[in-house]
Amino acid sequence: MISFRTAVAAAALLLSACQSSEDNTTASSNAAEPKEVQIAPVLTTPDALDPASYAKPLEARVYHVGLDLSVDFDTKRIGGTAKLDIDRKPDAKEIVLDDKGLEIESITDGSGEPLTWKVGTGDPSLGAPLIVALKPDTKQLVIKYKSAPDAGALQWLTPEQTAGKKKPYLFSQGQAIENRSWIPTQDSPGIRQAWDATIRVPAGLTAVMSAPRSSEPMTQGGESIFSFRMEHSVAPYMIAIGVGDLAFKSLGPRTGVWTEPVMLDAAAKELSDTEKMVSAAEKLYGPYRWGRYDLLVLPPSFPFGGMENPTLTFLTPTFIAGDKSLNGLVAHELAHSWSGNLVTNANWADSWLNEGVTSYFENRIMEELYGPKRASQEAALSFDDMEKAFAEEGRNAPITSLHLPPKEARPDGGAGGIIYDKGADFLRTIERIVGREKWDAYLRSYFDRHAFQPMTSALFLADVRQNLVKGDKALEQKLQLDNWIYKPGLPSNAALPDPKAFATVDRAVKAFAGGSPAPAAFSGWTTAEKLRFINKLPRKLSTARLTELENKLKLNEAGNQEVLFAWLNLAVANRFDPAVPALEHFLTTQGRRKFVKPLIQSLAEDRQWGRPIAARVYGEARASYHPVTQRDLDKLKLAE
Template sequence: MRTIPLITVSLLALAVLAAAGCNRQPTPTTGGEAKAPPAAATEAPRLDEHSYAEPDKVKTKDIALELNVDFDKKELSGSATYTLDWLDPKWGKLVLDTRDISIDKVVGERADGNWRDLTYVLAPTPDKILGTKLTIAAPERNKRIRITYHTSPNASGLQWLTPEMTEGKKTPFMFSQSQQIHARSWVPLQDTTMVRFTYTAHVTSPKDVMVLMSADNDPKAVRDGDYSFTMPQAIPSYLLAIAAGDLVFKPTGPRSGVWAEPAMAPKAANEFSDTEKMMETAEKLYGPYRWGRYDILVLPPSFPYGGMENPRLTFATPTAITGDKSLVSLIAHELSHSWSGNLVTFARARDAWLNEGFTTYVEMRIVEDLYGKERADMEKIVARNELKKEFTDANRDLQPLAVKEGVLKDPDDNLTGTVYTKGAWFAEFLENRFGREAFDAFLRGYFDHFAFQSITTEQFADYAKANLLDKYPGKVTQAEFDAWLHEPGIPATAPQVTSARFDAVDAVRKAYLDAGTLPTAATTSKWTTYEYVHFIEGLPEVMKPEQLAQIDGVFHFTGTPNGEIAQRWYPLAVRSGYTQANPAIAEFLTRIGRRKLIMPTYSALVKTPQGLQMAEQVFAKAKPGYHPITSGSVAQVIADAKSGKTQ
């Protein structure tokens, strides 16, 4: 990585860069050397604690990408051209976020249309979480600046799969995962949700590879290794996405469809055939879908998340494809982000509940409309039971919806129970108190009012006070409202949900635990994923191996293709010493890279010497197929166990 470009530096540029320096940055000299600035230099407080960018001084309006996909080198290379809005007429530098990116050249467009080299400095020591600060001297406040660069094979936001790691086994695969702050590993940019930009891209690749982006993908695009994209709506950096592989398209509606590997595409299109109905339901409730098409890209099993709401092209895990549509609420969730998150975006990572909480609420409204209230209620109960297990005295600081500044060290460390479940529960509380009709109108007005903006929890609270609390006095007190935002745990005012179908599951489980009576096939023939999940979650933390063998004889949980069941059954098997499940556990952990599904089993394994040994062996085999985000999580759990940190 070059720290200083070998160019002649103007005295003005030097002065600007030196004045902008902090004790993390060297000051450039005309000879290419780097000298540290005075020790007294300090860094100004950041607007976003997880970004070096200075969006109050200068903002990116548009990015034009020219990229080449190189599978042999496992890198993207090319350039990014930024159209800038200089908000401070006296400012003369552009600060960008990077991580493991090599900068080859930086140039700025002058008023006469000519481009000239600009001086830049990369901080000498990368921050473990934030990456490397890039400061560009721009005393002329260039309207456009271009960076030529290439990524690292270890970029945290990209995964490169060999053909053997794909379903087709013939073509390599690459995909991005930019959320939360991983876009900076494949594009130098203002990697903060406070900045929204449009973008265009020209991408070249091997001719047998189809390239897609979070933009205007053409279902009829010719696979020729040369692709162009436009994203006309302004988006935050975490929604910047790219994928390349052996991909074909199957329609699911007039404005929706599925991209997947050829063998997966028909199954995915069948599983997600209700997509158009989901769009119509959401539009009926919260206004028009504003992104053109809504397509779904089914990624290989190594994708670290369930889904990623990249606009126009949701990235989805194949683990949601079960053949019975029992897990399609994942698609309802990612689609709901088209209103909550993509349209109205959280301004800081600690405001993440504004994205995920309202999205989860809208998801449940879609599920209720299409599949019935009973199913929606079961899904709510499963999520709320998980929240109760996740919330502990050790993480109380992360339980308020409005997390305080400085608490969230790594933006990937938000509690799922807080930002998803508690956020949705809060929305349901407001719906119950104000009535569904009034709350729907409020939420639709909220999406319209803040459309294409990034907002804070404080802005939401002010808007809710004016348009709910004050508009309908006597329904919710300010103290009740504030308790949800600022207090840990779940307020006593939270509405409760029951399920008759779960009551029946409880009876089956109790019969076994009390008398050893196992259900007949007829009893469980109509159970769904959520009933099986509820059955397992109600079992004791540790059981006798022979008990698990008996349960397995009826339910056949070991070897299940359903990840939601596996992620609950296998930790129980590990804790209980049910070693008959070990081969299936190893196969599951090797085949699947979705963090939510595999981390509970790894966490259970590392608690015993024998389990830790198995975890290390499985991880060594599975790691080449894991996304860097997943690999980091597993490596940390194993390292903590070996150092004695795991309880």
Template sequence: MLKNLFFATGVVLLFAGCFSKPEQVASTLKVVDPKEWVDEHTLSNADSVAVRHLHLDIAVDMVNRQISGNALWTINNNHHQKELILDTYDLTIDSVMVDGHLAGYQLDSPIKFLGSALHIPINENTKFVMVHYKTGPRARALQWLDPQQTHDKRAPFLYTQSESIYARSWIPCPDGPGIRFTYTARVTVPQGLMALMSAENSDVVNDTGVYNFRMPIPIPAYLMALAVGDLAFKGIDDRTGVYAEKGMIDKARWEFENVGRMVGSAEQLYGAYRWGRYDVVVLPPGFPIGGMENPKLTFLTPTIIAGDRSLVSLVAHELAHSWSGNLVTNATWNDFWLNEGFTNYFERRIMEQMMGESYSDMLWELGYQDLQNEVMALGADSRDTWLKLDLKGRDPDDGLNSIPYEKGCHFLKMIEKAASRDRFDKFLVKYFDANAFRTITTETFLNYMDTVLIKKDTVLRKALNIDEWVYGPGIPANCPRARQELFSKVDAERTKFLSGMPAEQIAFVNWSAHEWLHFLRGMPDTLRADKMVLLDRAFNFSTTGNSELADEWYLIAIRANYRPAYPAMERFLSTVGRRKFLEPLYIQMMKTPEGQEMARKLYTRYKENYHPLAQESLDRIVLKLP
């Protein structure tokens, strides 16, 4: 288990010195008691055996759906430990070598969520440990797709999703957010396919099927990523570009036209982008989340390609992770808000800079609505609504909800308002620089803020009400709320429609997707069927190409038993694998006997189109599995 603060802040800084010179103020940080930092979700002993570098040499077998090869770890055993312990999940260990010699090993029985600890004997002089292994059929990180499950339907596809603790299902590794290492890789794939990683990538297909990768900046295992498929590349500017299947590449390149501008806007706010290139890859529709901030190469769902650039704020979110999450990383999954709360705040600042305050106000209001709904679902007094989570003995994915995202970013918005934007921005620039390539806890951040931002300002400290936000449930009374300049007009049009105004008379000119989403979210729970018909006839919601609007419309359709929308909803559920969309629809269907029958039929039919992580969630929702 990761037991103390020494590893993450000590060893990591040996690497970080090559990339960033921390501010002098960093030395004034109050030290967190090591007993307060325990990563309950790694079985490794990376706190006492430092892992410095990983070299992967693996082959991807698309026919048998297996990754096999070896993981060579460079370690430092300064604490004279007798074993190296690595995390694994459903891996077959073929052999282990220590400093070039065959060695024994022990693979423990699996623990729920965590997998099996791999024990490897070492001595104080050990430098290299190599594990020969292959993945199993239950690898939670991997989705193997047949050609028919891809956009172009020409070649198979593989992609990984390592967050939160799933890297261990395709690499034997110390798998915790507070454990960083550099890596290189040699990946062999079937000829004609392209391999990409969260590293320096090629933009052309290698005829040999062998690809070499290099990540010289230390990253945690959850940012290890691999994608293999029939992919093409198009540049956006000299440091940004997009990968996608060939039949989608032109559409994707158009959709992401402004990504280069986003990088520039982010740098104007909080300092230089430190990862070299920023590219994105559009994955097949089974990808279970919106995006994953893998360094140098963001993984994206195709559901944000709406044809009008209306959903690209998600790219701003993943880009912002290049500062919050990838640059400054949460020590444990209990500190997850340091990752996502900061990123949500940063995303909205980027979009405000690019699109204006009225536009970002809509993002803030929709996020506040998500926060309200999450608190209502969890319970206003629930321990799970604290920013500082307690996930001991649980799957860390239990914390992947709107609390760290929305309560976290509203906490930061509140600090901005209390301290002034200029003062808070200067603080954040110092924060990112002083803690670059470091891992911190919630308490370390609060100590840093107290030292650098609050100082002796007792009025500000009282106004922030920190304990209620971080160590208290629900939504604090001083939670900021965005202006309703645009949404108030939407509310007025919705009210007129519900009072009898024809749908065609709704004053929707120049409405964005966010305004339409707010329009639909405000509909009564039991909208009458005749109103559904009028809206659908006027605006074609059942067949919209905007996934956010489609999902909201189908939720309303299920509640209203609006059957004309069901064929389009089935097509949606057959192709979209994003849990954000799947889970609410299946939950809504399961509320009535008729809906339960429909949910079981649809889930049985399309289950294999979904990522293993989505399947786990839907097994519980639809099949009532534990």
């Protein structure tokens, strides 16, 4: 174990090498011998500070979390004990944790001696500081507590809200700062922590977590007991849990899928390329360091497309299209095993370091598996999303910088078209300037150098200059690195999409806008081509033209959720009544925030036609939406 001062010094200099390949490989077998916890560095530069956390990690920080918890579906609480191993300055008088509604019974040190503690003044978004006084020899905190019934990270589903309709379900969503509502720790991505957990659930249910099992499950009385251990240090938002009627199916030697039994075959079929994806990712940017890569396909209320929880990606069932056309989502979450999980943004001002790098990496995986046509089309759609963000936010708005300014640098802040898509185009631009071979070698070495460490934009730029630019002034000028990171808009050297990627589709858009019939070839197009066509149509269309689209293309019946979403956006913008039944079904049968939030917001803004629909739909669907989705949509005050 390294000392507090050593960890800080290593972070300040950013000279710590990646761990050996032996240390970086998580054993996939159960009951592995525990290893000594390696304390990840905490960055000390001002731009690495996290205003979304109350923690003061340079005084005292958590480096390991040990959980012993029971899941109570009747009271909608998780409760038990959290043991926090801490590293501290010798003269530190207190440690500050993050707390959002936790009901704390007691806090002691490792020997059982009570410690003085208090919960400070809170904030509705950030929660409150949990301040624990330290004795001179305190190295561990033991916290007995329960989560509140309305904990923001947890969604409790009745049997009727699940696919199988037989047993209740629980899952967590910790990113960005919701885990402080069920785990008392320092909830900041720059304070990486190893962890283990013993989870007790009602007999007949299965618990899974974002870590390998450390022993075989067992049943005592009316409980089933599951144990897990994550030996690597991770950002605390990556601690995740799922509990329900779950079954498993192998996808390959180190990949598999968990989901409800009634969904298992469809999910496994859609995910059948997962093992190939892992191999493709490794070919590009080095070894997968987490042991297994399993996936949990959740009930439809999961608010995101996916969540890259280590060893167990959480996925929305809305990606199941029957033809693998939406499995770019899987490639994205897998890529996070390098960019996001392995090397993590130190705070939320630099979210692009997770999402932008991952979006670029995702596209490279898709090219490796499915060829350049699909990759170029998906890259072009990403560019469209970036341009849409510029149009909505203003090209010179501060929010369009990759490094977000303080006002925008909040958890879940920024715009997706910038954090994901401008970030990806930045890396694509570097690739085109320096050449793919040279860029790939750099990016692979970047992941090696900074494995299991936090990162900032400034440190990323320093690394690029040291290990890629290497003093080449002409190359420095071509890359425009600072313009990409710190200035709004799109630099003049930006990589543009292949104009041939959608040439046929764009001609069809132009023809339809000029009065021609809906394209007969639509049914044979790729998902990307269908999305391009719908999204490029004029935003104002007559009822007659919309009726023609629906009659010929059967868009209300689209089984692909992305295509249906694009169509419903267009229908809502034009008050197209024949789409309302499909719209209501879509909004009441899944809770993916990417879909439900913009549609309900658009409806709510239309006071005469749309708002009554929004109020009716949200009144029916709200209970099935995750708390993070409810929090956004409650602001619309649709009940008034």
